[in-house]
Amino acid sequence: MSKIDLNTKSCASCPIRPRAICSRCTDDELNELDKIKYYKTYPAGSSVVLMGDPMMFVASVVTGVASLSRSMVDGRMQMVGLLLPSDFIGRPGRDIASFDVTAVSELTLCHFHKKAFEKVTQATPHVQERLVEIALDELDAAREWMLLLGRKTAREKIASFLLICARRLGRKEGKSLLLELPLTRDAMSDYLGLTIETVSRQMAALKRDGVVVLEGTRKVTIPDLNRLLDEAGDDSDGAALS
């Protein structure tokens, strides 16, 4: 995870350009965004926004991992989104955060003051367009997750999670696929609607059954992606590993 130079004000060298909110921008539009952006780094575990807080910015994840989560008065909590580099935080047109945003690892965000961003948005159709796409993609992901939370078994949940990580973070190495998990077992349990013990046991079971190979606790090798797909219970839409 190579650090980027946070002093570089230029978007030209930005590692997340291809997928980020600004991906379709012309040079002129980029200049506008350039003027109103600023970087900020959050330590692992720190809170970025709390539900109910006024939220005066929107941002893109540059490096690190953040979580979106919602909790109940008695402490039960459910992660409702995982934000990886290039993902977008916040929403134009809302002033109050509807969810907690937490830095899961050390996290660097590229912020825009919300008011200024909204102004630019209205003038630059490419940003508006990309915003709709992002919202609709997130909606698809959220609904996919609802199927997981409502109907999948613990083992299927773990397999599905590994699959999602593999799609975004995996590296091919020969026939198998290497992967470093972005979450602790505890965070995984929050994401999957399980307890940490169940996560641990099912990881052990998948390892025992040869579906994955573990090196330490975070490094995962997937020898056969189709096997994992089966375990996830999805209709096999062929692992679209870009």
Added chain:
Amino acid sequence: MSKIDLNTKSCASCPIRPRAICSRCTDDELNELDKIKYYKTYPAGSSVVLMGDPMMFVASVVTGVASLSRSMVDGRMQMVGLLLPSDFIGRPGRDIASFDVTAVSELTLCHFHKKAFEKVTQATPHVQERLVEIALDELDAAREWMLLLGRKTAREKIASFLLICARRLGRKEGKSLLLELPLTRDAMSDYLGLTIETVSRQMAALKRDGVVVLEGTRKVTIPDLNRLLDEAGDDSDGAALS
């Protein structure tokens, strides 16, 4: 549920105007939409679109109830959205349906050919704007539902569902609130990630405890909304019953 005259081509008398996709349209914009719309009625239980199908239209629910759902190869299924009058179906920019859409009751939709709709959209900022709002609202709702599916008990799930129905469909009568459930027990179980037996038992339990009064199987009276709020386990954000 009074029928509207489906031959009336005019949007002027449309019952769902205030909330629908066209709510912000000027008369000129409305004329454009008017040209490309057509009504269609689906019998209860029939399928509107199947996941994976090409989807050449977008639509608004005019009367009746539709469900958005996703299912697994072995038959397990999860409802991921409930579409009531004024709700929007489909997404500009995607040609393939990502979910099943089913008529839960007899259902009338106001359709627009997708291509034509997209054309109009680009020319009418008010539709584009409303579309973003709708997508973001649905995203909020989906994430709220993820908390329910992942962390709530069966009783809390039922209470939460009744609350949502009360918000959209309830009628005040004195201090209490009358409500006709839009779903069968079976559909409720699909929506809540439960089995029909558990839904039935928990409804009985809420009745026994005086949280609700049942008349027949669909008619519900809620004598004390705050009591129901407690049972739902939400932070009491005061029942915003418009």
Added chain:
DNA sequence: TTGAGAACTTGATCAGGATCAAGGTTGAGT
């Protein structure tokens, strides 16, 4: 090197909801 805390694993037991299995209600059609 050692110690302390965080992260993880493993085992024993429990319980909420699923599953299996009858019945009971309701309402449309004859």
Added chain:
DNA sequence: ACTCAACCTTGATCCTGATCAAGTTCTCAA
């Protein structure tokens, strides 16, 4: 009035994942 098919309820039992309770491993700072 009777039949049949949805739809709903209720009871008995089972099982997955939660909970409770120790341990173990890893990281990292002193």
